[in-house]
Amino acid sequence: MEQVEASIGNEGKEFQELSGMYLDSFQTIKAGQVVDGYIVAIGKGFVTVDIGYKSEGTIPLEEFADRSGRIKVKVGEQIRVYIEREEDEDGKVVLTLDRGETFDPREPTGAVEVGSIVEGDIVSKIKGGFLVDIGLQSFLSFLPGSEVDLQPVENFEEFVGRRYQYRILRRDEKRGNFVISRRALLEEERAKMRAQILQEIAEGQVREGKVKNIADYGVFVDLGGLDGLLHITEMSWDRIEHPADMLAKGDAIRCKVITYDRDKERVSLSLKQLSEDPWESVAEKYPLGRRCQVRVEHLENYGAFVRLEEGIRGLIHISEMSWVKKNFHPQEMLAVSDEIEAVVISMDMPKRKIALSLKQVRPNPWDIIIDRYKVGSIVEGVVKDIKNFGLFVRIEEGIDGLVHCSDISWVEDVNPVDLYKEGQTVQAVVLGIDKEREKFSLGVKQLQPNPWNRILESYRIGGKVVGTVASVNESGLAVELEPGVEAAALFSEASEGALPLMQQLAPGAIVDASVAKIDKTSKKVFVAIEGLHTEGRMPQSAS
Secondary structure, three states: OHHHHHHHHHHHHHHHHHHHHHHHOOOOOOOOOEEEEEEEEEOOOEEEEEOOOOOOEEEEHHHHEOOOOOEOOOOOOEEEEEEEEOOOOOOOEEEEEOOOOOOOOOOOOOOOOOOOEEEEEEEEEEOOEEEEEOOOOOOOEEEEHHHOOOOOOOOHHHHOOOEEEEEEEEEEOOOOEEEEEOHHHHHHHHHHHHHHHHHHOOOOOEEEEEEEEEEOOEEEEEOOOOEEEEEHHHOOOOOOOOHHHOOOOOOEEEEEEEEEEOOOOEEEEEOHHHOOOHHHOHHHHOOOOOEEEEEEEEEEOOEEEEEEEOOEEEEEEHHHOOOOOOOOOHHHOOOOOOEEEEEEEEEEOOOOEEEEEOHHHOOOHHHHHHHHOOOOOEEEEEEEEEEOOEEEEEEEOOEEEEEEHHHOOOOOOOOHHHHOOOOOEEEEEEEEEEOOOOEEEEEOHHHOOOHHHHHHHHOOOOOEEEEEEEEEOOOEEEEEEEOOEEEEEEHHHOOOOOHHHHHHOOOOOEEEEEEEEEEOOOOEEEEEEEEEOOOOOOOOOOO
């Protein structure tokens, strides 16, 4: 104590002195006393009473009921209470209302004395407990409500009319009767069972017990004097959200002892290990390629978790949900509790993982498309999306073909945005199908003959042509020779006499020119400007 005082200084000493004064202010109590107290709180089933002791006491709320069953109690009310026990397992004083009933004061006869065991019937319920007939003619004994069972009682009426054994706690001189306890015998029996089970229990045993309490992480099981923990992960091979989904307080169960710490008297239990681990036979029951019925249990943005059977779950990745759908959430195709068919595609036994496929239940539509749409055939579809590089055309559900901008016109560089609208129906020619890359190539210009075949035959080097200036740019002029056919007149290739004229020309001007070059690879025609076209003058040769 001196060492403590030296370490805490003057402030600590003052605190100790005050604490000592505070503790000295509490009165000394003992079981059997009748004292005054004040109601400080009214809770669910119990009333808390301050009797001037270091800890408060509790009285079952039911004791305050009148004959009609109405509860008459309020905070701040002064009451007289009877001390049943100085302290329970929670450190609270066990109290009952001072009943005030008087019994026949004659001495009991026979070998009935404090500490002895008697047997009798619970005759009726009164405030604070029960009246019990233990075979004494002169009076009935009193069984406090707190002494009827090991656990708090919710329904006192269920005990009336039943016969039990009791231990005599004391003789109430004031009332001339005995106060008895069933709980005392139950605790003694529990202590014996505990001592016995501590000697007998071992890992691997299967024992019977009763659910005593339920927590978020598991269930506490009374094995008969010793509590064991049944963790939620050991309750079932299946996945459960909460222990209460599977067990209820008071349930009788059989469990396997999986660990036992004799020093700490801690027991871990398992319910699931009473049955075979389903993963032991999973490879045999679910070989690769097997179709099986599964139930959707959980959805994530990357896939769906499904249940094959108790303890066996698998994942259908989003990439295995559809042959044709892209960039979607699994909830667009599935819902929790859906019963579906899936195909086992892979299994990792060490990690206990099974991968399944939903799309492989049906044929790959790309296999069908190759047979259905031959290269060169004409198809009709609806424009679903338009980009600068081309337009996507829906050929059938989930199958879109791409018309690249280079496959819209034979002779012009076009922007699909300027020519098409979403929802527009178009025709196109099948150019190719790439099953592996899931690409469907279409062309619109292929619906018409390639004009370059005729151009290459119709125009010759040096031939005279008449054209209209379509546009002017830094490098020269674009000259339309005929609808859909443009030629380029370059400033860098112009003669000294023609260059000034070319630099003055504007779109719409009609000019005379000669074919300077035909590039078959790039499919371009180059012309040399010779002068403004004279009305009525015909080109010398366009063939």
